[in-house]
Amino acid sequence: MSLPRQILSRVCRRGISTGRPVSPPPRRSRRFYIATFAAGAAAGIAYYNFTPAPPSRLNPDTFTPYTLASHTPISTRPTETSLLTLSPPAGAAPPPFSPTHVQSVEIKHPQVQIARHYTPLPPAAEGDAAIRLLVKREPAGEMSRYLFALATGATVELRGPHEEYALPPPDAASKLLFLAGGTGIAPALQAAYKLLENSAEAEARVLWAVRHRGESQGAAAAEVERLQARYPGRLEVEVCPDPEGGMKPGTVSDGVQRWGADRIVVCGPDGFVAYWAGPRGPWVGGREQQGELGGVLGGLVEGREVEVWKMS
Numbered sequence: 001m002s003l004p005r006q007i008l009s010r011v012c013r014r015g016i017s018t019g020r021p022v023s024p025p026p027r028r029s030r031r032f033y034i035a036t037f038a039a040g041a042a043a044g045i046a047y048y049n050f051t052p053a054p055p056s057r058l059n060p061d062t063f064t065p066y067t068l069a070s071h072t073p074i075s076t077r078p079t080e081t082s083l084l085t086l087s088p089p090a091g092a093a094p095p096p097f098s099p100t101h102v103q104s105v106e107i108k109h110p111q112v113q114i115a116r117h118y119t120p121l122p123p124a125a126e127g128d129a130a131i132r133l134l135v136k137r138e139p140a141g142e143m144s145r146y147l148f149a150l151a152t153g154a155t156v157e158l159r160g161p162h163e164e165y166a167l168p169p170p171d172a173a174s175k176l177l178f179l180a181g182g183t184g185i186a187p188a189l190q191a192a193y194k195l196l197e198n199s200a201e202a203e204a205r206v207l208w209a210v211r212h213r214g215e216s217q218g219a220a221a222a223e224v225e226r227l228q229a230r231y232p233g234r235l236e237v238e239v240c241p242d243p244e245g246g247m248k249p250g251t252v253s254d255g256v257q258r259w260g261a262d263r264i265v266v267c268g269p270d271g272f273v274a275y276w277a278g279p280r281g282p283w284v285g286g287r288e289q290q291g292e293l294g295g296v297l298g299g300l301v302e303g304r305e306v307e308v309w310k311m312s
């Protein structure tokens with residue numbers, strides 16, 4: 001039985017299924033979908049173009065997640081020091097270190113929201129992007145205790161590099177005398193590496209004061225030897241352990257007067273820097289000033305063309 005034509009036409013308009021499309025989709029609806037798709041695509045492109053991707057390369061503004069690849073103990077008593085190797089995020093561009101300055105990086109402590117500076121050692125091999133740090137554990141120190149307690153594979157957040165000391169211009173025939181106390185050997189080796197790499201005429205002499213000889217052995221000695229092998233005859237490192245008389249004014253005066261250093265950097269604990277070059281300070285605008293030249297060096301360099309710099 002078939003419905004009368006009039007009724008069938010009404011039923012179809014109300015949309016009751018007849019097994020066929022009731023009517024073509026309205027034109028307005030198609031435009032709506034096209035507009036929505038276009039707006040979504042535009043928003044996606046804008047998001048892609050203007051939302052900064054999380055930086056995977058070391059930079060001075062934001063912290064980049066490195067991984068603690070290894071922790072090599074060097075000495076335990078009376079000073080606890082270790083060499084920590086931190087690997088960059090996979091696929092990251094090499095860290096933007098400059099050949100003209102001694103530089104540091106900051107590490108963030110995730111629990112107490114503090115950051116401390118550390119000085120990378122020269123790269124272990126050409127093009128090696130890992131950052132290697134010589135760290136001393138301070139018994140009551142927040143950051144160093146945190147770093148020493150980390151298991152390999154842990155994330156360590158780094159920011160930097162930050163410039164700490166301007167080296168002589170490339171190709172300068174400079175003679176750098178570096179008085180390093182404890183982990184001050186890290187900036188000393190970085191300074192020597194950059195200076196000697198920049199200029200075939202330059203030479204470096206490092207006097208390294210340590211609380212005991214063990215601090216200068218193992219992985220620390222390997223760092224020194226590797227650099228000396230790279231620059232035969234141009235890098236001298238003398239270890240001066242406290243129980244063996246420490247760093248002697250006669251050795252320092254030989255570096256100034258006979259060897260002819262034209263630049264001297266002093267880096268170590270406050271008392272060490274004050275003894276050799278006078279105290280640093282005061283603090284101005286968040287930066288510690290050099291302070292007057294004093295101490296042993298104040299008398300030694302008088303009347304000579306020697307630049308003295310005090311590093312933290």
Ligand SMILES: Cc1cc2nc3c(=O)[nH]c(=O)nc-3n(C[C@H](O)[C@H](O)[C@H](O)COP(=O)(O)OP(=O)(O)OC[C@H]3O[C@@H](n4cnc5c(N)ncnc54)[C@H](O)[C@@H]3O)c2cc1C
Binds near residue numbers: 104116133139143186
């Ligand atoms: C440019 C730069 C480069 C550096 N490079 C290196 C490096 O290569 N290697 C390295 O090991 N260090 C380096 N340092 C030092 C480093 O930044 C830290 O200062 C160091 O590791 C100690 O930090 P911390 O948080 O463990 O100790 P902190 O918590 O800052 O304590 C510092 C000292 O104060 C004492 N102390 C803390 N709290 C108290 C308290 N309540 N009462 C009394 N004493 C207290 C601690 O025992 C410790 O001796 C560098 C510093 C600078 C500025």
